[in-house]
Amino acid sequence: MEVRLAKRTSFSSRLGFVLAAAGSAVGLGNIWRFPYLCARYGGGIFLVVYLALVFTLGFTLMITEIAIGRKTQLSVVGAYRQLDSKWSFLGILSAAVPVIILPYYSVIGGWVVKYFADYITGAGHAAAADGYFTDFVSGTASPIVWLLVFVLVTAVIIMMGVKKGIEKASKILMPALVILSAVVAVYSMCQPGAIDGIRYVIVPDFSQFSADTVLAAMGQMFYSMSLAMGIMVTYGSYMKKNEDLEKAVKQIEWFDTGMAILAALMIIPAVFVFSGGSEEALTAGPSLMFITMPKVFDSMGVGGSVIGGVFFVLVFFAALTSAMSLMETVVSIVRDKFQLRRTSATLIVTAITIVLAMPSTLGFGLWSNVSLIGMGILDFFDFISNSVMMPLVALLSTIFIGFIMTPKVIVDEVMLSSEFTRRKLYSVFVKWVAPVLVAAILVSSVLQGLGLFHAF
Numbered sequence: 195m196e197v198r199l200a201k202r203t204s205f206s207s208r209l210g211f212v213l214a215a216a217g218s219a220v221g222l223g224n225i226w227r228f229p230y231l232c233a234r235y236g237g238g239i240f241l242v243v244y245l246a247l248v249f250t251l252g253f254t255l256m257i258t259e260i261a262i263g264r265k266t267q268l269s270v271v272g273a274y275r276q277l278d279s280k281w282s283f284l285g286i287l288s289a290a291v292p293v294i295i296l297p298y299y300s301v302i303g304g305w306v307v308k309y310f311a312d313y314i315t316g317a318g319h320a321a322a323a324d325g326y327f328t329d330f331v332s333g334t335a336s337p338i339v340w341l342l343v344f345v346l347v348t349a350v351i352i353m354m355g356v357k358k359g360i361e362k363a364s365k366i367l368m369p370a371l372v373i374l375s376a377v378v379a380v381y382s383m384c385q386p387g388a389i390d391g392i393r394y395v396i397v398p399d400f401s402q403f404s405a406d407t408v409l410a411a412m413g414q415m416f417y418s419m420s421l422a423m424g425i426m427v428t429y430g431s432y433m434k435k436n437e438d439l440e441k442a443v444k445q446i447e448w449f450d451t452g453m454a455i456l457a458a459l460m461i462i463p464a465v466f467v468f469s470g471g472s473e474e475a476l477t478a479g480p481s482l483m484f485i486t487m488p489k490v491f492d493s494m495g496v497g498g499s500v501i502g503g504v505f506f507v508l509v510f511f512a513a514l515t516s517a518m519s520l521m522e523t524v525v526s527i528v529r530d531k532f533q534l535r536r537t538s539a540t541l542i543v544t545a546i547t548i549v550l551a552m553p554s555t556l557g558f559g560l561w562s563n564v565s566l567i568g569m570g571i572l573d574f575f576d577f578i579s580n581s582v583m584m585p586l587v588a589l590l591s592t593i594f595i596g597f598i599m600t601p602k603v604i605v606d607e608v609m610l611s612s613e614f615t616r617r618k619l620y621s622v623f624v625k626w627v628a629p630v631l632v633a634a635i636l637v638s639s640v641l642q643g644l645g646l647f648h649a650f
């Protein structure tokens with residue numbers, strides 16, 4: 195039985211809340227996933243569709259989650275139980291998502307730290323060699339050590355608490371992230387020949403528009419805004435009742451989208467210069483960051499190795515603030531449930547995360563012949579969480595709010611501190627539009643994951 199902690203801590207200001215939530219939203223998804231999806235789905239047209247979705251569907255889902263957290267002052271498991279005990283399962287289902295994601299996200303976080311370490315120790319050139327990435331990830335000890343570094347840094351920040359840990363770290367890391375990204379983007383756009391890449395990102399080619407563009411943009415929006423995994427509920431529970439919730443959501447959306455565009459402007463022009471914009475290089479997916487980008491930096495000479503270091507430190511900051519939100523969500527559930535101190539809860543969650551991360555990291559080496567429904571171990575966890583559980587949680591929560599609780603509950607909570615100018619849009623969306631769109635993502639991403647359909 196959940197007992198509400200005597201006094202729940204909160205972020206000290208709206209800025210603190212917005213930076214922490216934007217820190218969660220801006221992550222690996224913005225930096226490598228957005229640019230390659232943008233490249234694959236017709237550049238500017240993908241951007242237009244994406245923006246339209248963020249400010250309607252994304253807005254609806256994000257405001258719902260934050261308002262649920264602020265209303266109940268509880269982490270996701272307790273929050274749904276308090277709203278309606280018959281829907282407790284939805285809280286548990288949401289809570290399972292960060293438990294699954296955090297371990298494998300930390301494996302990738304570890305790779306990022308390793309590349310950053312390579313660049314600052316002058317080994318950037320070596321990182322561009324053919325086979326470097328594969329050799330590294332297929333090892334045993336080295337990827338585990340880097341994974342541990344990443345998890346432990348995250349854990350230390352979480353142990354320091356909401357205000358002194360998460361808020362303080364976000365206030366330093368997020369502005370640094372923006373500045374470093376601007377430096378890399380300007381450098382990349384100033385390379386001779388970059389203009390074709392810039393044009394590619396910005397100018398919409400309407401002939402490339404299709405249902406696939408919409409589905410891909412929707413999937414990306416979900417992931418990028420850290421929706422449907424209890425994160426925004428948890429962060430919302432740390433938001434003061436008098437902070438303007440609607441304004442905060444708009445600011446998070448702009449931050450997240452702005453960073454995705456900036457990332458596209460750093461990566462796409464650089465890849466255009468390097469490879470003349472070859473389809474293969476641009477749409478290489480995950481390997482874009484660890485294989486193509488080091489080659490691009492290497493081809494830029496001395497300046498390239500500095501820019502490579504800057505690039506990996508910014509990716510590290512982005513991944514770290516996202517991992518913090520994942521860990522905090524799990525820690526806060528454990529604390530609400532068992533009434534533990536923050537330090538003990540964090541230690542337990544850290545240990546579990548490390549154990550659960552082992553299969554994902556070993557899946558590239560010792561256990562590389564393990565295949566789950568045709569996927570490697572890390573990809574399997576990614577598929578289950580992002581393609582199945584997240585859309586399912588989002589679908590159930592829109593049905594729950596739209597038809598069981600009614601949108602009024604959310605509207606009332608938001609209006610405690612905001613004018614809620616888009617409340618009409620919100621009520622229609624949460625009830626009628628969001629469930630249909632989310633169901634479409636669920637079906638298409640499951641079919642695509644099973645190799646039966648190709649939207650991504």
Ligand code: PHE
Nearest residue numbers: 219221222223224418420516
């Ligand atoms: N929103 C993050 C990104 O864009 C991804 C993320 C997923 C963050 C899950 C936290 C949890 O990369």
